[in-house]
Amino acid sequence: MFSKVLIANRGEIALRIQRACAEMGIPSVVAYSEADRDSRAVQLADEAVCIGPAESRRSYLSASAILSAALVAGCDAIHPGYGFLSEDDTFAEMVRAHGLTFIGPPAEVLERFASKAGTRTLLGKHGLPTIQGSPMLRDDAHALAEAERIDYPVLIKPSAGGGGKGMRMVRSPRELQQAMTICRSEAMAAFHDDSLYLEKWLEDNRHVEVQVIVDRYGNGVHVGERDCSVQRRHQKIVEEARSPAMSDGQREALCEAAIKAVVEAGYENLGTLEFLLDRDGNFYFIEINCRIQVEHPITEMLSGIDLVTEQIRIAAGEPLGYSQQDVSLRGHAIEFRINAEDTAHDFRPQAGIVESYLPPGGPGVRMDSHLYSGYEVPPYYDSMLGKLVVWGSDRHEALARSRQALDEIVVDGIVTNLPLHRALVHHKTFLDGEFTTNLLDRVGSAAFLDAATAA
Amino acid sequence: MSDEMDEPAQDGRATIARLTAHVVPDLIARLTKSELGELEVRENGWRVRLRKPVAEAAAPATTPTASTRTPHPVMAPGAHAGHSGVGAPRDSGRGVVASPAVGYFSPRKGIEIGGALRSGDLLGHVDVLGVRHEVVSPVNGALRAFEVESGQAVEYGQPIARVEAEA
Numbered sequence: 032m033f034s035k036v037l038i039a040n041r042g043e044i045a046l047r048i049q050r051a052c053a054e055m056g057i058p059s060v061v062a063y064s065e066a067d068r069d070s071r072a073v074q075l076a077d078e079a080v081c082i083g084p085a086e087s088r089r090s091y092l093s094a095s096a097i098l099s100a101a102l103v104a105g106c107d108a109i110h111p112g113y114g115f116l117s118e119d120d121t122f123a124e125m126v127r128a129h130g131l132t133f134i135g136p137p138a139e140v141l142e143r144f145a146s147k148a149g150t151r152t153l154l155g156k157h158g159l160p161t162i163q164g165s166p167m168l169r170d171d172a173h174a175l176a177e178a179e180r181i182d183y184p185v186l187i188k189p190s191a192g193g194g195g196k197g198m199r200m201v202r203s204p205r206e207l208q209q210a211m212t213i214c215r216s217e218a219m220a221a222f223h224d225d226s227l228y229l230e231k232w233l234e235d236n237r238h239v240e241v242q243v244i245v246d247r248y249g250n251g252v253h254v255g256e257r258d259c260s261v262q263r264r265h266q267k268i269v270e271e272a273r274s275p276a277m278s279d280g281q282r283e284a285l286c287e288a289a290i291k292a293v294v295e296a297g298y299e300n301l302g303t304l305e306f307l308l309d310r311d312g313n314f315y316f317i318e319i320n321c322r323i324q325v326e327h328p329i330t331e332m333l334s335g336i337d338l339v340t341e342q343i344r345i346a347a348g349e350p351l352g353y354s355q356q357d358v359s360l361r362g363h364a365i366e367f368r369i370n371a372e373d374t375a376h377d378f379r380p381q382a383g384i385v386e387s388y389l390p391p392g393g394p395g396v397r398m399d400s401h402l403y404s405g406y407e408v409p410p411y412y413d414s415m416l417g418k419l420v421v422w423g424s425d426r427h428e429a430l431a432r433s434r435q436a437l438d439e440i441v442v443d444g445i446v447t448n449l450p451l452h453r454a455l456v457h458h459k460t461f462l463d464g465e466f467t468t469n470l471l472d473r474v475g476s477a478a479f480l481d482a483a484t485a486a
Numbered sequence: 487m488s489d490e491m492d493e494p495a496q497d498g499r500a501t502i503a504r505l506t507a508h509v510v511p512d513l514i515a516r517l518t519k520s521e522l523g524e525l526e527v528r529e530n531g532w533r534v535r536l537r538k539p540v541a542e543a544a545a546p547a548t549t550p551t552a553s554t555r556t557p558h559p560v561m562a563p564g565a566h567a568g569h570s571g572v573g574a575p576r577d578s579g580r581g582v583v584a585s586p587a588v589g590y591f592s593p594r595k596g597i598e599i600g601g602a603l604r605s606g607d608l609l610g611h612v613d614v615l616g617v618r619h620e621v622v623s624p625v626n627g628a629l630r631a632f633e634v635e636s637g638q639a640v641e642y643g644q645p646i647a648r649v650e651a652e653a
Contacts, residue, residue, distance in 0.1 A: 065642070065643060080588060080641045081588070081641040081642045081643050081644070082588050082641070082642055083587070083588070083642045084642070090642075095614055095615050095617065096587060096588055096614070096642070098615060099587070099588045099589045099614045099615050100588045100641070102615075103588060103589065103590070103639040103640075103641075104639075121516055129615070
């Protein structure tokens with residue numbers, strides 16, 4: 032096992048990793064930017080090292096600063112969290128070249144799954160139905176030709192990153208040409224990488240993903256699926272497990288196909304396979320996320336498996352130690368992403384001082400957040416303030432507890448998207464489990480909120 | 487960008503040919519498209535390490551060569567409350583020189599406490615994975631003290647030296 036772990040991330044995930052390390056008896060070191068000097072993770076840290084200024088490119092995205100910090104602090108492993116360098120195969124390779132361990136898939140595994148088109152082909156060969164898509168687009172002419180081949184509507188997606196940035200659904204060549212420029216500049220601004228590709232757009236689709244854990248020796252299990260269909264502009268807002276849109280048989284077929292394919296394809300460590308589910312219940316593989324995900328807690332609530340400690344154990348070379356029959360999923364869990372966004376003004380990101388913060392409580396309620404009263408939310412990073420995760424023995428109970436928890440939670444001094452969550456948990460479509468990924472955008476989030484508050 | 491090879495093994499010529507023809511170009515391509523400053527690959531007793539200078543624009547206090555040294559480097563990026571307690575080091579006539587990076591500090595050979603300095607003069611280096619980041623005087627004046635020992639690990643923004651500006 033590792034003797035000391037460097038945590039190369041911030042916010043709630045830095046805390047989450049810190050907790051996992053503490054529980055395992057591994058000392059941890061928090062690498063932080065100047066803007067995060069007063070963060071909760073730094074306050075709680077065994078040790079903390081300032082790696083650079085606020086600008087991510089010179090701190091959380093600087094491979095050399097992070098690696099140097101790990102060496103200086105005497106760490107033998109680096110946990111990258113999510114986002115930033117978490118899926119960067121070159122970084123993973125560099126970590127290994129310096130004799131340290133990257134907590135995630137090994138560099139060659141990240142490299143094998145780095146290309147979206149390549150991964151679709153690879154997993155397609157191992158039995159997964161995959162979404163139609165293009166390779167990386169060379170230019171507009173190439174994009175037009177590929178869109179023609181795939182057939183409109185298509186979704187433009189950036190090769191790097193997530194969070195909905197640089198993504199647009201288009202229905203015609205004209206829309207495609209207009210959107211390409213916007214997507215390129217959005218992707219460049221967000222990820223410093225403007226490569227784009229196309230994916231077939233399915234009307235009224237749902238987003239369902241499968242959590243997998245695979246050790247170095249080819250033992251793997253799935254830990255069920257998560258339904259992430261409540262999205263705003265392709266950004267997940269609420270996730271739940273199990274998926275309310277699938278039957279037991281459908282879930283089993285999906286999860287088994289997913290774990291079989293990734294094990295055969297040589298995947299290693301934690302991973303999430305994302306699928307689109309169409310109106311008729313057909314599923315199509317879209318991409319794999321080679322890291323811990325924001326929404327991992329709902330899977331933990333159902334399975335009792337601590338995914339972060341599993342990730343650390345497997346990176347250290349330990350065998351999985353259990354098989355699929357040992358994994359049982361109980362009840363229903365929902366996660367609400369609490370973001371510093373002004374729902375009244377196009378969800379504009381907010382920064383400022385959190386004057387008072389009171390997390391909710393009660394049975395089945397878990398709040399993963401780095402907030403504290405008096406904390407100043409810096410303007411440089413993503414707007415997520417925390418995740419409210421609620422478990423119930425069934426969906427009905429989980430929803431009832433969610434309504435109560437959302438009423439209890441207090442975040443004052445900064446504008447949040449809590450009004451949207453409070454509206455959602457009373458909305459018929461959500462209660463019926465019939466949300467599709469573009470529902471909020473089609474209705475318009477503002478209109479949705481107005482209607483909800485008027486009722 | 488510079489590349490270097492060491493630990494020569496027997497049968498060198500063929501290996502060198504292969505490295506130059508395939509490995510090095512591939513590494514250069516990867517290094518260029520990445521944000522990394524350094525990349526190292528080991529194979530059969532050979533080690534290829536590529537380094538690129540830290541982006542000048544992105545790192546005002548760090549300059550790759552003496553000839554392109556920034557005339558007025560940003561002073562004390564970390565000289566705020568938490569560390570130094572000095573609100574406005576420039577005004578106090580005493581400059582706190584902060585570390586431009588996380589790594590190991592070494593003072594310039596022959597530098598003396600009390601010695602006269604011109605703005606931009608080299609005080610030492612912070613070694614980040616073998617890449618040396620320069621630590622320079624922010625003002626004309628005299629070196630009052632080093633806050634860290636030679637070879638000591640420093641974090642970004644940590645006070646490294648104090649320089650008193652000339653009156």
